[in-house]
Amino acid sequence: MADADTESPMQGSGASFDALMRCVPGLRALLLRMTRDVEATNDLAQEVTFAAWQAIQAGRLRDAAALPAYALQCARNAALAHARKPRPATFDELPEAESAWAERQPTPLECCEEGEIRALARQVLAELPTERDRALIRGFYVDGRGKPELMAEFELGKDQFDRVISRARGRMRELMLEKLNAGKRAVGGSAAAPLPFRSNTGASR
Amino acid sequence: MTALDHYLLRAYLDGELDAAASEAFELLLLERPDLAEMVDADSALRLGLASAAKAAGGSAADPAAGAGANVVPLHRPARWAPLAMAASLLLAVGVGGGWLLRVPPQVAGGAQLLYVDKTRSGDAATAARVGATRPVVLMVPVAQLDACEARIEVQQPGRAPLVTTAVPDEYGYASVVIAAGALQGGQALVRVSCGDGAAAEYPIEIKPAS
Structure with missing residues (x-):
């Protein structure tokens, strides 16, 4: 039985998995920006990552340089699909990949519960030096007012x-x-994440 | 991060990039966790502040008020915090006959903001729905370069005027508190003057809240 990191360009190799994992922080950031929903972002980021991983293993994605573009398109599709349906699909058919996902390096935002995000945001606001700055931030982030409007109002x-x-x-x-x-x-x-992991699909073996 | 990174990041977050540039930046984002952290910080700030505002009881409430600050729901948050602060400092003292502009004992709980918008034409009345059961925090611009104690008068036809004096805040707005039920539906005129200077007049249309 061959290891999952047996060398073959973008086919289940450890290097390709690492490359995919490097995309995860950016994927999460994009998904959160598109969905404004932390829970949906968690689900969709896994969905997109595993979809990309399956594409790599199936040989549909051979060029490593194409990985970010592929992942970006997957993220957009996933965010659009999420907007159309109440719940994102789950991917529980990849238990080993789930494990690898859980052991990867989390992004800073993933370490914050909703209440902590709220507390940090309040702290940022409170630390701004003037009431004008705080009002500006509230107008921009809370009320969604436009930059030109706020610039005019605050001169x-x-x-x-x-x-x-x-x-x-x-x-x-x-x-x-x-x-x-x-x-x-x-x-x-x-312990550090046990990479490279073995695929349970056998595609890379 | 380079200066170019900062420039692109800001333009992206502020929606100033066209579609092609946005896509190029998003591809860069997938390869740059440090940029992704900044995008996350922007999203977290938006989510956190919105959540705090919601927890505080209104979309425009002061998100920083969750730690027990004196909160009054407002519709114009940009002007709100100094107003609440000013109101809590009891800037209003009634001196007129009949009606008085005065500070109700508990303003913060259910006060309603009435904001005189100086950016609109002085001829156009600002319409406001005012409930009879809640005190009103009235915020008026004081067009005076030098520091002054402004005389503020609220006139309504057939009623004695409400009169008080107040010191404007750093943004040039004075805040006064009007007791619940002291304003009636119809036209009102807010007159603001400092010293011997000419009074500025701001028409307001009061509509009873349904």
Whole structure:
């Protein structure tokens, strides 16, 4: 029996699996941006990742350079399908892949529960130096008001506006990373993900 | 991240890229976890603040208020926090005869905001639905370059005027509180003056809340 990382371009190799896993943070970010739903993002990210993995194993995706484009299209299709149906499909027919999925490196956002995201967002808001900045962020993120409208209301130039928004985004990322790293310290000594994993479909054997 | 990364990221998040550029950036995103983290941070900020606002009782409520801050639901959040703060600092003191603009004992719980929008034409009345059972927090622009204590007067036909003085906040708005039921349906005129200067007048149309 051959290992799953037996060399064959983009066919169930460990390298291709690594390449796919590297896409996951971006896939999740795109899906969350498209769905605005953390739970749906979790499900869809798995769905898309496994779909891409199956495509690799089936030999439908031979060029490694095409992987991001393929994954991006899968993500769009999945997000559209999600918008049309109440629940995304689950992929429980790939137990080994499920395991590998669970053991991969999570993104900072995945380490935050809904209440924690809310608390971090509040902290970002509270740390902004002026009430004007806070009002700007509330208008942009909470009320969904447009950039030109807010710039006019607060009499801000584009650079000033961008500075406030960028500061808030950057601080949110810092806080989520801090949370991720704190979680890592709390579970110190855990084993690394056992990659490459074996496929249970036999396609790469 | 490079300056170009920052530029593209901001343009992408703000929806300023065309379809082709957006797709190119999204492909880059799949290969750059650091960029993905920034996109996630933007989404998390949006989700977190929306969730906090919802938890606070209204889409435009102050998401930072969840830790016990004094909250009044408003429809114009950009002006809201200073207003609530000003209201809580008891800026309104009634001095007129008959009616008084005064601070109800518990403003924060159910007060309603009435916002005089200075960006609209002074000839156009701002329409507002006002309930009879809740106090009203009235926020008015004070068009004065120098610091002043503004005299604010609310006039309605057939009724004695409501009069008070208030200090504008850093955005040039003064906040006063009107007792529940003190405004009646129909036309109202808000007059704002500082010292001996000419009064600015803002018409308001009060509509009883159904």
